[in-house]
Amino acid sequence: xxxxxxxxxxxxxxxxxxxxxxxxxxxxxxxxxxxxxxxxxxxxxxxxxxxxxxxxxxxxxxxxxxxxxxxxxxxxxxxxxxxxxxxxxxxxxxxxxxxxxxxxxxxxxxxxxxxxxxxxxxxxxxxxxxxxxxxxxxxxxxxxxxxxxxxxx
Amino acid sequence: xxxxxxxxxxxxxxxxxxxxxxxxxxxxxxxxxxxxxxxxxxxxxxxxxxxxxxxxxxxxxxxxxxxxxxxxxxxxxxxxxxxxxxxxxxxxxxxxxxxxxxxxxxxxxxxxxxxxxxxxxxxxxxxxxxxxxxxxxxxxxxxxxxxxxxxxx
DNA sequence: TGCAAGTCGTTGACACTTCAACGATCCGAT
DNA sequence: ATCGGATCGTTGAAGTGTCAACGACTTGCA
Numbered sequence: 001x002x003x004x005x006x007x008x009x010x011x012x013x014x015x016x017x018x019x020x021x022x023x024x025x026x027x028x029x030x031x032x033x034x035x036x037x038x039x040x041x042x043x044x045x046x047x048x049x050x051x052x053x054x055x056x057x058x059x060x061x062x063x064x065x066x067x068x069x070x071x072x073x074x075x076x077x078x079x080x081x082x083x084x085x086x087x088x089x090x091x092x093x094x095x096x097x098x099x100x101x102x103x104x105x106x107x108x109x110x111x112x113x114x115x116x117x118x119x120x121x122x123x124x125x126x127x128x129x130x131x132x133x134x135x136x137x138x139x140x141x142x143x144x145x146x147x148x149x150x151x152x153x
Numbered sequence: 154x155x156x157x158x159x160x161x162x163x164x165x166x167x168x169x170x171x172x173x174x175x176x177x178x179x180x181x182x183x184x185x186x187x188x189x190x191x192x193x194x195x196x197x198x199x200x201x202x203x204x205x206x207x208x209x210x211x212x213x214x215x216x217x218x219x220x221x222x223x224x225x226x227x228x229x230x231x232x233x234x235x236x237x238x239x240x241x242x243x244x245x246x247x248x249x250x251x252x253x254x255x256x257x258x259x260x261x262x263x264x265x266x267x268x269x270x271x272x273x274x275x276x277x278x279x280x281x282x283x284x285x286x287x288x289x290x291x292x293x294x295x296x297x298x299x300x301x302x303x304x305x306x
Numbered sequence: 307t308g309c310a311a312g313t314c315g316t317t318g319a320c321a322c323t324t325c326a327a328c329g330a331t332c333c334g335a336t
Numbered sequence: 337a338t339c340g341g342a343t344c345g346t347t348g349a350a351g352t353g354t355c356a357a358c359g360a361c362t363t364g365c366a
Contacts, residue, residue: 004268004269004272004273005272005273005276006272007272007275007276007280010285010288010289010292011280011288013292014288014289014291014292014295015275015279017291017292017295017296017299018291018292018295020221020295020299021295021296021298021299021302022175023221024221024298024299024302024303025298025302027221028302028305040321040322042322042323059344060344060345060346061343061344061345068173068176068177068180069323069324070323070324070325071344071345071346072323072324072325072326072345072346072347073322073323073324074345075345075346075347076322076323076346076347077322077323079346080321080322092344095331095332095343095344096330096331096332096344097330097331097332097343097344097345098331098344098345099344099345099346115157116157119157119158119159119160120157120158122160122168123158123160125298125301125302125305126168126298127160127164129294129297129298129301130294130297132163134290134294135163135164135167136163136167137287137290138167138170138171138291138294139163139166139167139170139171141282141283141287141291142167142170142171142173142174143170143174144282144283145174145177145178145278145279145282146170146173146174146177148278148282149174149177149178149181149278150177152181152278153177153181193351193352195352195353212314213314213315213316214313214314214315222353222354223353223354223355224314224315224316225315225316225317225353225354225355225356226352226353226354227315228315228316228317229316229352229353230352230353232316233351233352245314248313248314248361248362249314249360249361249362250313250314250315250360250361250362251314251315251361252314252315252316
């Protein structure tokens with residue numbers, strides 16, 4: 001039965017600032033994409049992952065890992081995106097259980113149309129406010145946390 | 154028609170690291186609270202805000218601002234928490250439209266029971282991995298971003 | 307004082323996500 | 337070769353969040 005090591009005032013402030021900032025940022029980016037491009041942040045990111053994959057296609061499972069969502073979440077997202085015409089399902093040759101989600105030309109076009117506004121918003125709300133030194137520091141610290149978080153999963 | 158200032162490789166890496174880390178962190182903390190204390194991260198935070206307020210009560214609207222949720226979101230959360238016995242609604246004296254959400258003794262007890270594990274998890278996944286210098290830097294940079302985000306509503 | 311405009315909390319409708327369970331399929335040890 | 341245990345993607349059920357609209361109430365201005 002160890003003592004609890006509470007957060008001191010500095011840590012608490014940092015924690016709240018981090019939490020609030022992140023939420024505001026994600027809300028803001030989501031709203032920007034929604035109103036300017038008519039796509040949700042989640043769907044946008046899924047398309048980004050596909051666009052960066054070889055042949056613009058990924059296994060459902062890998063898509064789940066990449067987006068940090070569940071398999072069922074990806075199933076439904078892909079259904080949604082398929083209905084919009086931005087993604088198509090392609091059966092897997094080497095694994096008959098498997099499915100690929102493949103970015104269509106329309107999906108790529110959608111992405112190219114949405115990206116500039118999104119990147120501008122990310123810049124405006126984040127990178128334009130940070131020195132390159134701060135970006136490095138943030139990156140380092142996040143990478144360290146991510147490694148730890150992934151280990152304990 | 155301005156040129157798009159894309160993110161360079163360093164910025165992209167930092168951006169992904171930040172996004173993934175944040176999601177993993179929130180998922181992990183949520184899971185910890187859910188399994189060890191039987192409460193969601195959202196509900197936990199709402200209770201924390203109440204516990205820090207004078208008389209352990211807040212107007213619904215203020216609660217919405219504090220938690221960065223919508224008024225309707227708070228309405229439903231409070232209904233949920235009221236059903237669990239952790240919060241009670243109290244009518245407002247000076248504004249007959251108004252409602253207070255007030256932390257009950259049971260709610261305070263719940264909070265005191267859940268807090269140690271939560272704080273330990275926050276330490277383990279975050280503050281134990283950061284030097285105090287890094288905490289300061291993160292705080293500074295988040296505060297700057299938050300201010301900017303709040304300005305743009 | 308009276309009234310238009312705004313704010314408060316709630317609700318219905320809907321969107322998105324997760325969990326648990328499922329049938330189908332793959333794989334490794336025997 | 338087979339068989340038990342894993343993995344794959346999907347589905348139903350349930351939970352949680354948002355938006356738009358509402359009635360109730362307050363506020364500011366003429």
